[in-house]
Structures are given as structure tokens and as C-alpha cells.
Amino acid sequence: MKILVCISRTPDTTSRIAFTDNSTRFDETDVQWIINPYDEWYALVRAIEIKEKNPETVLHLVSAGGPELDAILRKALALGGDEAFRIDTDSKDSYTIAAHLAALCHQQQYQLIFTGKEAIDTNNGVLGGMLAELYPAEYVSLATQLELSSDGCTVTREIEGGEETLTCPLPAVISCQKGMAEQRIPNMRGIMGARTKPLHVVTPEAVSPLTSIVQYELPAPKAGVKLVSADQPEELIRLLHEEAKVL
Amino acid sequence: MSVLIIADLQDGHLKKSSNSVISYGSAIARQLGSEAYVLVLGTCSDDLSALGNFGASKVYQLDDASLAVIDPKVYTQVIADVVSSTGARVVVFGNNPTAKAVAPGLSAKLGAGLVAGACALPDTSNGFTIKKTVFSGKAFATVSILTEVKIITLQPNSVTIAPVGGIAQVEKLSVSVPATARKVAGVKKTEGEVPLTEADVVVSGGRGMKGPEHWGILLDLAKALKAGTACSRPVGDAHWRPHHEHVGQTGVQIAPNLYFALGISGAIQHLAGVNRSKVIVVINKDPEAPFFKAADYGIVGDLFEVVPRLTAAIEKLHAEK
Known part of the structure; x- marks a missing residue:
């Protein structure tokens, strides 16, 4: 079994969000970078669990971006995985990156590909679905559980108003969310071992983007909280009904 | 076109x-x-x-x-x-x-x-x-x-x-539908509850609720509002409430018209899951709770006294309509 885990680098949740260059670029000053939590806690850890159970599994990691991603890939390798690939691109277009990943999939013939359900900076959640179409592979979105079976995999996923458990053949792309696995912390042996694991830099073929980001903006600051006295909570309901008009 | x-x-x-x-x-x-x-x-x-x-x-x-x-x-x-x-x-x-x-x-x-x-x-x-x-x-x-x-x-x-x-x-339309390669083994609907991501109103509880045995007042408020119910991460982790109710950065992200936070301090990870809500109401006894900065309306007070009175006020409002 050959598995690929797609990871992205995102600002830590507590980072200050600001923009530069006339609000066309994210301001990276003093930003603490992390592996996107959905990619790390759910996608990567589930893949590692599968490898621990079936040691012959080959586990590859991939990320798309410049050399600044290498630290994140090494951290992911410290948790687990055999080799990492960095697709050398500055594109932010999901389709472009999906096309680059599809090229890697064609070359490596992965049977299972994991992504997180979305990156916490772009909030897109579209990469896995695009990759599944291009590879091609089955796509299971918003998965909360996955088990391998003799003829494919059994996955539980979120649907409108509930959950669905399904079986599908491989290859499959699985987008992972809470429930899939539990967060792990790399140990010293993993960190030392990760230093010598291969990290390949791939120069991708040119792909025309389908979208581009024109500008960023910050939301208008909140007007400030309107406090209601604890002695008159009924006043709050009146305000929600008459002023905010949400009741 | x-x-x-x-x-x-x-x-x-x-x-x-x-x-x-x-x-x-x-x-x-x-x-x-x-x-x-x-x-x-x-x-x-x-x-x-x-x-x-x-x-x-x-x-x-x-x-x-x-x-x-x-x-x-x-x-x-x-x-x-x-x-x-x-x-x-x-x-x-x-x-x-x-x-x-x-x-x-x-x-x-x-x-x-x-x-x-x-x-x-x-x-x-x-x-x-x-x-x-x-x-x-x-x-x-x-x-x-x-x-x-x-x-x-x-x-x-x-x-x-x-x-x-x-x-x-x-x-x-008569379009041919291709055969699926997958088999659905089962579907589990979230019974009797308003699905969180679709709810117009969500009522959410945090550690300030003090324990699962106190959830009755929250559920009563949610019922009066026909609201979905949610919780903060510590509450989900402590199994006071089921995991699927956890809203926040790593749980469910929601964007209701009205979000009630009862006894939730408002850590940035929690806000990341709820800050797309149109109107946020925070009830907390700690006036320094960071959530008040992100709220539209707030009550600084004891939620165990405030919440039942809110429920009664909403029922009264419905009766008048």
C-alpha cells in the first residue's frame, strides 16, 4: 500500500492577521507557522496509524510552496512518513496545486491520499475533490473514520444532517476531520530520524490558474458589546427582537 | 447563458x-x-x-x-x-x-x-x-x-x-446517471436535533456551566429558540456533551444568525469557529472574559439565574406574536 498525505503550512491560530503591499499579500511578520491542524492531527496521524499496523506501507508527504515549507515537512516527517516531496511553486490557486499533485500521483501510483478537510487560512477545502477528479480516484469528503478492507476502504463521513458509512474501491482521496485520529507530539527519536529522510524538490509543469486573489481586507471592527444588566435579562430579548431583529 | x-x-x-x-x-x-x-x-x-x-x-x-x-x-x-x-x-x-x-x-x-x-x-x-x-x-x-x-x-x-x-x-430531464462504485452501508441521522451547521440560532455552553448535570437550563433555552446546541472544546473533551457539538477551530465551524455563548471565555480557537455568526450574545460572570470583545450583546452575571429568565422572556415573546 502506498499512501500520500497532503499538508499545508498555515499561521498559528493565535497569529495576528494583517496584510501588506496594498492589502494584496498576507503580512508574515512575526507569524508562527504550523502544519495545518486538519492535515496534521487527522490526515497525517491516521496515515501513520495505518503504517504502524501494516509496516510494509510506504508513506509519502507532500506540500506545495517554496523552501520556507521545508521546516514544516521535516516536522511532519518527525511524526512519521518515509519521504517528503515539496512541489516548488508560488501558486495559491487550488486547481494549479491539485494538478501538480495529480502529476505526482501518476508517477507514484498512490492508492490512498489523505488531506485535511480545509486549510485554516484559505478556508477552501477543495484540493482533495479536485485531485480526485484529476487523478482519477474516489473522493470521500469530511471523513471521520476510515478502515481498510480487502476490496477498498470503509469510511464514515459527514453528510447533510448526519453521517454516512460507505465502502469504496481504491484509489481514493479522503478529506479528514475530527474523529479520524488523535493529535500526537513528535518524540526525540522521530525528530532525529527526520533529518536524514529524503525531501525531494519537484519542479512542476506550468498550469494555468482558474482563480487569483485580488485583495484582502479585515472585517469592520465590532461596534462594541452592548451590556444588559443581569437584573433585567428580559431587556436582552427585547433588544434581540426589536434592534438586532434576529428573534 | x-x-x-x-x-x-x-x-x-x-x-x-x-x-x-x-x-x-x-x-x-x-x-x-x-x-x-x-x-x-x-x-x-x-x-x-x-x-x-x-x-x-x-x-x-x-x-x-x-x-x-x-x-x-x-x-x-x-x-x-x-x-x-x-x-x-x-x-x-x-x-x-x-x-x-x-x-x-x-x-x-x-x-x-x-x-x-x-x-x-x-x-x-x-x-x-x-x-x-x-x-x-x-x-x-x-x-x-x-x-x-x-x-x-x-x-x-x-x-x-x-x-x-x-x-x-x-x-x-432525461440524463443518464452513471453507476456508482460505492456502497452505502448505513446512514445515521442526527435525531430530533437541529443540525448545527444549518441552525439559524445556536446555544452553546462552556466550562462555566459547571457540569453536564446543569445542561437542562441550556436545553430549555435552545428549545424555546428552536436552536441547535453546541459546546466549547473543554466541554467536549470532558465528555459533558457529545463531540459533534464541539464548535471551534478544530471542531465544527458555524455561521448562524444568532449565537448564544453561556459560560464560555472565548479563547481565540473557539472564536475561529463562531465569529462568522451575525449576532453574538455572551453571558459570563467574568467581566474580563475575552469573548465580550467579540460580542454584540452581553450580560455580566450568573448564568444559572439569567438563562431561565431569558427562556421565560422568549416564551412570552412567542406567546405575544
Whole structure:
């Protein structure tokens, strides 16, 4: 079994969000970078669990971006995985990156590909679905559980108003969310071992983007909280009904 | 040229949430001087012509029971066929689990640019740009779609457009539905509760609730508000409430019209899951709780005294209506 885990680098949740260059670029000053939590806690850890159970599994990691991603890939390798690939691109277009990943999939013939359900900076959640179409592979979105079976995999996923458990053949792309696995912390042996694991830099073929980001903006600051006295909570309901008009 | 809006079905009925998506798609059609068509995939017993009320001129229905299983491969193929037969230039989904499964594959299949989680009508004055939330609601990005066909998934509760009135023409489609390679072993519906991501109002509790045995007052408030119920991460981790109620950065992200936070301090990870709510109400005995900075309304006080009185006030309001 050959598995690929797609990871992205995102600002830590507590980072200050600001923009530069006339609000066309994210301001990276003093930003603490992390592996996107959905990619790390759910996608990567589930893949590692599968490898621990079936040691012959080959586990590859991939990320798309410049050399600044290498630290994140090494951290992911410290948790687990055999080799990492960095697709050398500055594109932010999901389709472009999906096309680059599809090229890697064609070359490596992965049977299972994991992504997180979305990156916490772009909030897109579209990469896995695009990759599944291009590879091609089955796509299971918003998965909360996955088990391998003799003829494919059994996955539980979120649907409108509930959950669905399904079986599908491989290859499959699985987008992972809470429930899939539990967060792990790399140990010293993993960190030392990760230093010598291969990290390949791939120069991708040119792909025309389908979208581009024109500008960023910050939301208008909140007007400030309107406090209601604890002695008159009924006043709050009146305000929600008459002023905010949400009741 | 037309705008094609994908409606959602549940148990053979149109979902109410589709109405606002249809209204939004119709507004884009008016903006572009074109027609709004709705696509209903699967068996549905509702009067589809009534969707004219939300601005649709035509409703296409593909009445095939196998579409009850939402297989991205099947759905992308079917929708792509309808896009080409109707000459649609814009495809609109609600940003829900169905769209998350289907829209990305459709984008790749058609080579059509996708904006996921749009929160405003597009600007079509110069190209086609559209605003969406990024950084978990802490910022917006304006994204330009560079392709002839555009795909948009609309963030729930983000755009309100009044019904325009009218009757739509209904047309049954005969498009061949490819066979699915997957088998559905079981479906578990969240029974008797308002699904969190669809709820107009959400009532959420944190550690300030002091223990699972005290949840009765929260549930009473939720019932009076016909609200979904949620909790903070520590509450989910302590098993006071089921995990699927956990809202926040790593739990469920919600955007209701009204969010009640009871005894939640408002850590940044929690805010990342709820800051797209239209109106936030915070009830906490600690006046320094960071959540008050992100709130629209607040009460500094003992929630065990305040919440039952809120419930009574809401019941009184309903009785007066």
C-alpha cells in the first residue's frame, strides 16, 4: 500500500492577521507557522496509524510552496512518513496545486491520499475533490473514520444532517476531520530520524490558474458589546427582537 | 447563458436552506441579464414550480432514485452534462456537505474557477470577482475567477435577498446517471436535533456551566429558540456533551444568525469557529472574559439565574406574536 498525505503550512491560530503591499499579500511578520491542524492531527496521524499496523506501507508527504515549507515537512516527517516531496511553486490557486499533485500521483501510483478537510487560512477545502477528479480516484469528503478492507476502504463521513458509512474501491482521496485520529507530539527519536529522510524538490509543469486573489481586507471592527444588566435579562430579548431583529 | 443553482433535497423534500441559495443565484442572473435555472437531483414530491418565488425561471428535475447516494463522481458527471446542455455560465451551490463533496470535482472537470464560501454577490463590473471569508473568519479575500464558467458555493446566512415572486416552469430531464462504485452501508441521522451547521440560532455552553448535570437550563433555552446546541472544546473533551457539538477551530465551524455563548471565555480557537455568526450574545460572570470583545450583546452575571429568565422572556415573546 502506498499512501500520500497532503499538508499545508498555515499561521498559528493565535497569529495576528494583517496584510501588506496594498492589502494584496498576507503580512508574515512575526507569524508562527504550523502544519495545518486538519492535515496534521487527522490526515497525517491516521496515515501513520495505518503504517504502524501494516509496516510494509510506504508513506509519502507532500506540500506545495517554496523552501520556507521545508521546516514544516521535516516536522511532519518527525511524526512519521518515509519521504517528503515539496512541489516548488508560488501558486495559491487550488486547481494549479491539485494538478501538480495529480502529476505526482501518476508517477507514484498512490492508492490512498489523505488531506485535511480545509486549510485554516484559505478556508477552501477543495484540493482533495479536485485531485480526485484529476487523478482519477474516489473522493470521500469530511471523513471521520476510515478502515481498510480487502476490496477498498470503509469510511464514515459527514453528510447533510448526519453521517454516512460507505465502502469504496481504491484509489481514493479522503478529506479528514475530527474523529479520524488523535493529535500526537513528535518524540526525540522521530525528530532525529527526520533529518536524514529524503525531501525531494519537484519542479512542476506550468498550469494555468482558474482563480487569483485580488485583495484582502479585515472585517469592520465590532461596534462594541452592548451590556444588559443581569437584573433585567428580559431587556436582552427585547433588544434581540426589536434592534438586532434576529428573534 | 444562464445561472444554474443546485438545490438540496432531504428525504424527498427540498431543503429550506436552498431557498436563499436560489435567491442568491437569481440575483446573479439578474445582474448578468440572464436566466436562473434550478437543478433538483433525485426524487422530490414538492411543488417545484414554487421555486419561481425565489427568482428561478425554470426548474430541471432529474428524477432518479439512485441520486439519493451523493457520489462525487456521479454528481459531477450529471451536473457537467446539465451545464453543457443549458449553457450555464455560473453554477451556484450552498456551502454544505454536498457542495464540499461535489463542487471541487466539478471545477476540475469543467476547468471552471471555484470560490468556496462566498459571502457576497459578485462584482461583475470588471471581470468577475467575489468576496469570501479567509483565516477562519478573521479576514476576507476578494477572488477573481478567470474562467468562462464560474462555480460559487455560498456561505450560509451571509446574503439575504427578498423573494421576488413568480412561478417557475418545471422540466423533467432525461440524463443518464452513471453507476456508482460505492456502497452505502448505513446512514445515521442526527435525531430530533437541529443540525448545527444549518441552525439559524445556536446555544452553546462552556466550562462555566459547571457540569453536564446543569445542561437542562441550556436545553430549555435552545428549545424555546428552536436552536441547535453546541459546546466549547473543554466541554467536549470532558465528555459533558457529545463531540459533534464541539464548535471551534478544530471542531465544527458555524455561521448562524444568532449565537448564544453561556459560560464560555472565548479563547481565540473557539472564536475561529463562531465569529462568522451575525449576532453574538455572551453571558459570563467574568467581566474580563475575552469573548465580550467579540460580542454584540452581553450580560455580566450568573448564568444559572439569567438563562431561565431569558427562556421565560422568549416564551412570552412567542406567546405575544
